[in-house]
Amino acid sequence: xxxxxxxxxxxxxxxxxxxxxxxxxxxxxxxxxxxxxxxxxxxxxxxxxxxxxxxxxxxxxxxxxxxxxxxxxxxxxxxxxxxxxxxxxxxxxxxxxxxxxxxxxxxxxxxxxxxxxxxxxxxxxxxxxxxxxxxxxxxxxxxxxxxxxxxxxxxxxxxxxxxxxxxxxxxxxxxxxxxxxxxxxxxxxxxxxxxxx
Amino acid sequence: xxxxxxxxxxxxxxxxxxxxxxxxxxxxxxxxxxxxxxxxxxxxxxxxxxxxxxxxxxxxxxxxxxxxxxxxxxxxxxxxxxxxxxxxxxxxxxxxxxxxxxxxxxxxxxxxxxxxxxxxxxxxxxxxxxxxxxxxxxxxxxxxxxxxxxxxxxxxxxxxxxxxxxxxxxxxxxxxxxxxxxxxxxxxxxxxxxxxxxxxxxxxxxxxxxxxxxxxxxxxxxxxxxxxxxxxxxxxxxxxxxxxxxxxxxxxxxxxxxxxxxxxxxxxxxxxxxxxxxxxxxxxxxxxxxxxxxxxxxxxxxxxxxxxxxxxxxxxxxxxxxxxxxxxxxxxxxxxxxxxxxxxxxxxxxxxxxxxxxxxxxxxxxxxxxxxxxxxxxxxxxxxxxxxxxxxxxxxxxxxxxxxxxxxxxxxxxxxxxxxxxxxxxxxxxxxxxxxxxxxxxxxxxxxxxxxxxxxxxxxxxxxxxxxxxxxxxxxxxxxxxxxxxxxxxxxxxxxxxxxxxxxxxxxxxxxxxxxxxxxxxxxxxxxxxxxxxxxxxxxxxxxxxxxxxxxxxxxxxxxxxxxxxxxxxxxxxxxxxxxxxxxxxxxxxxxxxxxxxxxxxxxxxxxxxxxxxxxxxxxxxxxxxxxxxxxxxxxxxxxxxxxxxxxxxxxxxxxxxxxxxxxxxxxxxxxxxxxxxxxxxxxxxxxxxxxxxxxxxxxxxxxxxxxxxxxxxxxxxxxxxxxxxxxxxxxxxxxxxxxxxxxxxxxxxxxxxxxxxxxxxxxxxxxxxxxxxxxxx
Numbered sequence: 011x012x013x014x015x016x017x018x019x020x021x022x023x024x025x026x027x028x029x030x031x032x033x034x035x036x037x038x039x040x041x042x043x044x045x046x047x048x049x050x051x052x053x054x055x056x057x058x059x060x061x062x063x064x065x066x067x068x069x070x071x072x073x074x075x076x077x078x079x080x081x082x083x084x085x086x087x088x089x090x091x092x093x094x095x096x097x098x099x100x101x102x103x104x105x106x107x108x109x110x111x112x113x114x115x116x117x118x119x120x121x122x123x124x125x126x127x128x129x130x131x132x133x134x135x136x137x138x139x140x141x142x143x144x145x146x147x148x149x150x151x152x153x154x155x156x157x158x159x160x161x162x163x164x165x166x167x168x169x170x171x172x173x174x175x176x177x178x179x180x181x182x183x184x185x186x187x188x189x190x191x192x193x194x195x196x197x198x199x200x201x202x203x204x205x206x207x
Numbered sequence: 208x209x210x211x212x213x214x215x216x217x218x219x220x221x222x223x224x225x226x227x228x229x230x231x232x233x234x235x236x237x238x239x240x241x242x243x244x245x246x247x248x249x250x251x252x253x254x255x256x257x258x259x260x261x262x263x264x265x266x267x268x269x270x271x272x273x274x275x276x277x278x279x280x281x282x283x284x285x286x287x288x289x290x291x292x293x294x295x296x297x298x299x300x301x302x303x304x305x306x307x308x309x310x311x312x313x314x315x316x317x318x319x320x321x322x323x324x325x326x327x328x329x330x331x332x333x334x335x336x337x338x339x340x341x342x343x344x345x346x347x348x349x350x351x352x353x354x355x356x357x358x359x360x361x362x363x364x365x366x367x368x369x370x371x372x373x374x375x376x377x378x379x380x381x382x383x384x385x386x387x388x389x390x391x392x393x394x395x396x397x398x399x400x401x402x403x404x405x406x407x408x409x410x411x412x413x414x415x416x417x418x419x420x421x422x423x424x425x426x427x428x429x430x431x432x433x434x435x436x437x438x439x440x441x442x443x444x445x446x447x448x449x450x451x452x453x454x455x456x457x458x459x460x461x462x463x464x465x466x467x468x469x470x471x472x473x474x475x476x477x478x479x480x481x482x483x484x485x486x487x488x489x490x491x492x493x494x495x496x497x498x499x500x501x502x503x504x505x506x507x508x509x510x511x512x513x514x515x516x517x518x519x520x521x522x523x524x525x526x527x528x529x530x531x532x533x534x535x536x537x538x539x540x541x542x543x544x545x546x547x548x549x550x551x552x553x554x555x556x557x558x559x560x561x562x563x564x565x566x567x568x569x570x571x572x573x574x575x576x577x578x579x580x581x582x583x584x585x586x587x588x589x590x591x592x593x594x595x596x597x598x599x600x601x602x603x604x605x606x607x608x609x610x611x612x613x614x615x616x617x618x619x620x621x622x623x624x625x626x627x628x629x630x631x632x633x634x635x636x637x638x639x640x641x642x643x644x645x646x647x648x649x650x651x652x653x654x655x656x657x658x659x660x661x662x663x664x665x666x667x668x669x670x671x672x673x674x675x676x677x678x679x680x681x682x683x684x685x686x687x688x689x690x691x692x693x694x695x696x697x698x699x700x701x702x703x704x705x706x707x708x709x710x711x712x713x714x715x716x717x718x719x720x721x722x723x724x725x726x727x728x729x730x731x732x733x734x735x736x737x738x739x740x741x742x743x744x745x746x747x748x749x750x751x752x753x754x755x756x757x758x759x760x761x762x763x764x765x766x767x768x769x770x771x772x773x774x775x776x777x778x779x780x781x782x783x784x785x786x787x788x789x790x791x792x793x794x795x796x797x798x799x800x801x802x803x804x805x806x807x808x809x810x811x812x813x814x815x816x817x818x819x820x821x822x823x824x825x826x827x828x829x830x831x832x833x834x835x836x837x838x839x840x841x842x843x844x845x846x847x848x849x850x851x852x853x854x855x856x857x858x859x860x861x862x863x864x865x866x867x868x869x870x871x872x873x874x875x876x877x878x879x880x881x882x883x884x885x886x887x888x889x890x891x892x893x894x895x896x897x898x899x900x901x902x903x904x905x906x907x908x909x910x911x912x913x914x915x916x917x918x919x920x921x922x923x924x925x926x927x928x929x930x931x932x933x934x935x936x937x938x939x940x941x942x943x944x945x946x947x948x949x950x951x952x953x954x955x956x957x958x959x960x961x962x963x964x965x966x967x968x969x970x971x972x973x974x975x976x977x978x979x980x981x982x983x984x985x
Contacts, residue, residue: 042570042572042592042594043568043570043594043596044594044623045594045596045621045622045623045651045653047621047653047655047662048653049651049652049653049662049663049664049699050662050699050706050708051699051706052653052654052661052662052699052700052701052706053653053654053655053656054701060605060606060607060610062813063813065813083813085811085812085813088812088813089752089753089760089812089813089814089817090751090752090753090760090761090762090810090812091658091751091752093810093811094811094812094813097811123607125606125607128606128607128608129606131606131608132606182536182603184603186552192543193551195534195535195536195540195602195603196535196536196537196539196540196814196815197536197814198813198814199536199537199539199813199814199815200813200815201815
């Protein structure tokens with residue numbers, strides 16, 4: 011290819027112009043990114059996406075004889091920070107069959123968000139597991155997602171007087187639910203002291 | 208397209224010149240004209256035919272395959288002009304080169320300037336070979352090639368350098384001369400630097416508070432981009448790297464130029480793209496361990512001998528998948544995870560990155576100007592702004608649909624830092640050479656999402672003075688420095704529905720004194736006594752919450768005091784004809800060493816009971832040595848042995864410190880082929896790396912015992928193909944060649960999965976001239 015000297019010089023100049031233009035463009039395009047938040051005004055605690063602060067068990071006597079019972083665990087600011095402020099003992103009457111339903115709340119927002127409704131909506135991804143530490147109590151899940159049980163509703167068959175604990179675990183099992191407690195990630199794990207009177 | 212055409216044209220016209228059977232060699236040293244320091248990685252070459260060799264880390268080179276006759280040798284070192292020397296070869300010949308710097312101070316080459324300032328501290332540079340072999344890997348991985356430097360990793364994508372057992376806020380990373388400011392306190396927060404930007408990577412081992420300010424307790428990592436082009440023309444360097452594990456691809460291109468009409472103007476453009484999928488252990492894929500990274504930078508400089516200014520801008524962006532099975536809800540989940548033979552979540556191969564993941568952006572703008580003050584000194588002014596954004600996404604979206612649709616990160620930090628520095632340097636005046644400087648920092652952090660650390664402002668100021676004394680012809684050089692710093696920080700956080708803003712002020716002196724004794728050309732002794740300090744970090748003061756990856760509650764302590772270190776170090780460097788030895792020994796005493804102490808109480812949360820850790824201060828002693836020996840068995844065969852040993856004690860409780868790297872040994876055998884007509888620097892090497900089990904851990908400090916020790920086999924081979932003025936460099940390496948199953952104590956995901964299996968990397972570095980003006984300046 012034959013290029014005369016003049017074209018060559020022009021090419022040189024062009025190269026330089028292109029290079030300089032390129033640099034200017036990049037300099038303009040890469041203008042600094044900025045933090046729009048004010049350091050002196052921190053985000054309110056409630057900006058946190060979602061926490062479960064409260065688990066409440068609501069018991070009703072199937073026979074309608076014994077009074078209703080509730081038991082609550084509440085950690086008002088979520089994990090860490092302040093400790094729990096309510097941690098009830100479950101007190102049930104002996105030789106009674108209760109229906110239990112579980113209410114989950116996020117009380118960091120006002121009004122409180124009822125997380126148990128969200129669990130119900132995605133019941134095919136969730137499972138409650140109940141483990142009483144003593145034989146005087148047996149617990150059976152009574153609701154279903156269509157295939158597997160869920161545990162938002164359960165039946166507690168109470169035997170003779172005695173003391174123990176009841177562990178309540180909520181497993182998040184998206185796409186891996188198989189009816190057992192093994193798979194998934196633990197969202198809730200609370201062990202209530204349980205007294206049968 | 209033009210590039211490719213040009214490349215093909217260039218390839219096809221490379222001249223082939225026949226040569227007689229010639230077997231003489233030229234050997235010698237490349238030495239700095241002024242301070243007589245060896246200049247590592249200098250290139251010695253001839254032009255007809257075009258061939259060259261690199262000097263080793265001691266500046267020693269051997270140029271084989273010469274015929275009798277007179278040659279014009281050139282020697283080029285970064286920051287220096289090429290020097291020409293005519294040598295007559297009539298047998299094996301010895302000859303040294305003394306490349307000369309442009310001016311007494313090299314304003315452009317920050318590394319050279321900084322590295323020579325505190326030479327009594329061992330400064331170890333990543334060799335050209337190690338740099339090539341670690342292309343495509345992260346900065347933290349690459350640095351582990353330097354003996355005594357290890358990594359703290361979180362899975363396969365996040366790795367942080369550990370110098371002599373210290374990391375995070377206890378080491379400093381100097382990116383292009385600027386203190387890297389990210390959220391470096393987090394164990395899972397890796398340095399936000401594109402390794403392809405780094406032409407030179409070096410580690411200063413030991414406390415170095417005087418020159419660099421607070422935090423440099425364990426050492427300093429120096430990351431420097433390629434020097435800007437000084438000869439007219441436009442050059443290109445393409446880097447292509449493929450890794451078999453995770454099918455990772457890396458492309459990086461650098462374009463640099465210098466104007467023939469305005470030789471003072473130089474510029475560079477650089478960009479990198481990286482993408483990898485799920486990594487694989489010998490037996491299974493690790494779910495959600497892909498990554499995506501795209502970075503670019505530019506530099507523009509106007510340099511005259513008496514004054515100059517340069518601009519640098521870089522942007523780093525990454526998306527990192529976090530191994531799914533490592534995200535756990537509570538202690539029971541953790542127990543289940545590490546009892547399982549294989550991770551509880553399995554996966555195949557995919558490039559997709561799902562939750563949990565991190566998205567990080569880091570931006571650096573820097574400008575530096577210098578002015579020579581008379582004949583004796585130079586004043587340099589540097590300003591830099593950094594912006595760091597870190598988004599961490601939890602494994603699961605919120606249950607609440609409207610919240611879930613926002614797809615917000617669970618944690619968000621934005622950190623903006625401004626730094627400025629004025630340094631006046633003077634050349635050697637009556638045996639004294641030194642610098643005096645002041646610097647200032649202003650930093651702001653904001654957060655959104657889950658509370659972990661509060662918003663804060665930080666204002667720092669420092670003043671330092673360093674002098675070195677060395678009479679002419681003296682074998683001994685003594686250097687000393689002193690520094691004063693003040694740091695003021697104020698946090699802003701909510702407490703009972705009002706904003707509270709407690710403030711802290713820290714001030715401290717640092718000092719250093721050291722000596723270098725050059726016994727002869729082959730033997731150099733160094734020793735240094737230095738102090739450094741760091742204020743307690745924001746997370747150590749104020750963090751309060753559940754650490755998801757670690758299944759523990761961490762509680763800050765706002766009454767923590769400054770951490771102070773006194774570090775004694777000594778080095779021996781011997782470089783003989785066949786044997787060379789480097790020994791770095793250190794004893795680091797750290798008072799009020801901040802660490803996480805397990806408390807006896809557990810914290811009861813809605814997710815169960817968690818072990819609770821509180822920040823505590825003790826006196827710590829860290830001592831150890833790094834030993835490297837290399838011996839040339841024959842001209843071709845070389846054995847290299849490395850050992851790195853560390854003992855870290857909590858002097859207060861007389862127990863060992865937690866999370867310290869175990870002893871490591873590496874032995875390699877290298878075969879270097881004779882340079883041929885068309886190939887240079889061809890080699891193959893096989894190395895065996897053994898890491899012992901970390902048996903020195905405090906009791907009850909961990910959920911499980913440290914993993915067993917392991918031995919892995921690595922292979923590497925490389926070749927250079929000279930083409931016109933450049934060398935095309937090709938290489939292949941295999942890490943964990945035998946696909947060994949193992950876990951490493953310094954990997955925080957050791958509870959959940961094995962380390963990566965075999966990983967074969969193939970790489971090519973292709974430099975070429977895009978445009979060369981007619982007259983070439985030698």
